[in-house]
Amino acid sequence: MAYTIPALAKLAEQFERMPGIGRKSAQRMAFHVLSLSDSEAAEFANAITEAKRNIHCCPVCQNLTDGQLCPICQNPARDKSVICVVEDAQDVIAFERTREFDGLYHVLHGVISPLDGIGPEQLRIKELIARLADGTVNEVIMATNPTVDGEATAAYISRILKPIGVKVTRLAYGIPVGGSLEYADEVTLSRALDGRSEI
């Protein structure tokens, strides 16, 4: 007596695989698709196919792009002496939103995580080393996440890069702006103390 509409269940299942989407949300999304007009639904299906077909990794910085090079590597106004190393393409978008950084990026596509079976050879580390060969880069900013895996990856890469003679830096730790000291964990608070500066 189980009641399902196969085509609808199949669609809901696709949405359910998305990060952060549960069964009920997936069902609502599937019903939303049915409420679209034929052309809107076709446009949606097309957006998936097009994004998948056209987007690939920039051969220089490994960021996602639909052009030959990514718009950041192509931009002559960007400072080519600094590379900010991030885990994912999402992190590039987060940094670009600050409008504070005008150097280049390098996307690792993950972090070293022995538990998940991800070793350094699965990351785009050799592509990063290749970019340092011609000596235009003075500084590499390690901007991996402040997690155990992110820290380990930053430490690993900096150990490789230091013999090359490039300056390797790490993002500052501290209390988030707008946060409350009351809710800050001890490690963050002690790092904020360590990193204090004169006003």
Added chain:
Amino acid sequence: MAYTIPALAKLAEQFERMPGIGRKSAQRMAFHVLSLSDSEAAEFANAITEAKRNIHCCPVCQNLTDGQLCPICQNPARDKSVICVVEDAQDVIAFERTREFDGLYHVLHGVISPLDGIGPEQLRIKELIARLADGTVNEVIMATNPTVDGEATAAYISRILKPIGVKVTRLAYGIPVGGSLEYADEVTLSRALDGRSEI
């Protein structure tokens, strides 16, 4: 200097139109699509197109189906003397999950809502009246949502159906099972008192 990848932005925009999905979730979902294999992405796009193409309203109960009639109307074991009137196809799924109701359904596809410009003629009310013509239906259960619009719709339809001579009932109001009296609103609580039954 704004940095976007057009194909990715277009995809994220599609997800952002979904109910309950904000800008950040939409972006994560778009990145998820990029992480799929080619065949998985094609399957996803296909699920949208197929669902949209194959799913239509059952000519009898107006529920969604991909067959000629919906599986519930087709099922000879269902009790044809009771019709449960709901707002949306999602509500049918919710009732079917209880495994308690073995009658038929009628999906209105909305509620009367003057503020949104939805009048009774936009709902599938005449299709409901047509189903009552042959006299097999003894009872119509009004199972619209307990909102102002849902109540008004239930009242409107019951006024039309009563002269036909069919019994019209409404879902019980009361405290939800597992809920806490402390958090129940006054209207619900007084309705639960009114509807009390002997143990």
